[in-house]
Amino acid sequence: MRPYKHPTPDQLTLERIFHALSDPIRLEIVQHLARVEMATCGELDGGRPKSSMSHHFRILRDAGLVHTQAEGTNHQNRLRLDELNARFPGLMDAVLAQTEASSGRVGKPRRKR
Amino acid sequence: MRPYKHPTPDQLTLERIFHALSDPIRLEIVQHLARVEMATCGELDGGRPKSSMSHHFRILRDAGLVHTQAEGTNHQNRLRLDELNARFPGLMDAVLAQTEASSGRVGKPRRKR
């Protein structure tokens, strides 16, 4: 299970991406990742069970929105911003424009560890 | 039931819009509307039952993507492009960029009126 499978840019579809972003939790994850550049799953769980978070990250990964990389015992996630901008110009601008305005925290207040 | 209820731009949410666009039929409807400016429900049904189409148009309407106006016995739909561009800059660019490239017809070849 370790080496995650990420779709290549040409495999991305709007439909899949829109489905991934149509869930409030996942939309917040994406907007949060834009602010912090990188985060582990645990940092964004907001008290939700790990299995739920794993599920959401998988959908974001499969849609091509997020890249996940194992680093020791925890997994770093980052937005695939460059690739998304290249493939769907404007899309992420729209998604992330909301971000700067509303700095509403997504999960835990912001870190510990 | 006649006078449709359309959300105002400030009532639009990305989440709702993304959900609306996460269905292949609805995504095609939107991309098609961008090409033809206006169309009745029947023009885009692609052989599907009216009740299904009515359902999809309602979701597009409720999400604020489409404006529907009754004209006699048939109802004209148009994309709310200006308002969408104002509220979520870049979003529709991304959605419609696919359109010009792939001119794949959505429903029936292109009817009268």
Next chain:
DNA sequence: ACGATAGTTCGATGATAATCGAACTATCAA
């Protein structure tokens, strides 16, 4: 090797959504 931590996978449950026929509403034309 042991325990702890981070995350995944599995499976069940409940919620949300798509599909479609049938009945209904509204408008127009004869």
Next chain:
DNA sequence: TTGATAGTTCGATTATCATCGAACTATCGT
């Protein structure tokens, strides 16, 4: 008023999806 057309609403069925506990895998530190 009758018939035809365009679309909506209702209700049932099915499919898709989110949620979460439990068991599992992998890595690190001691």
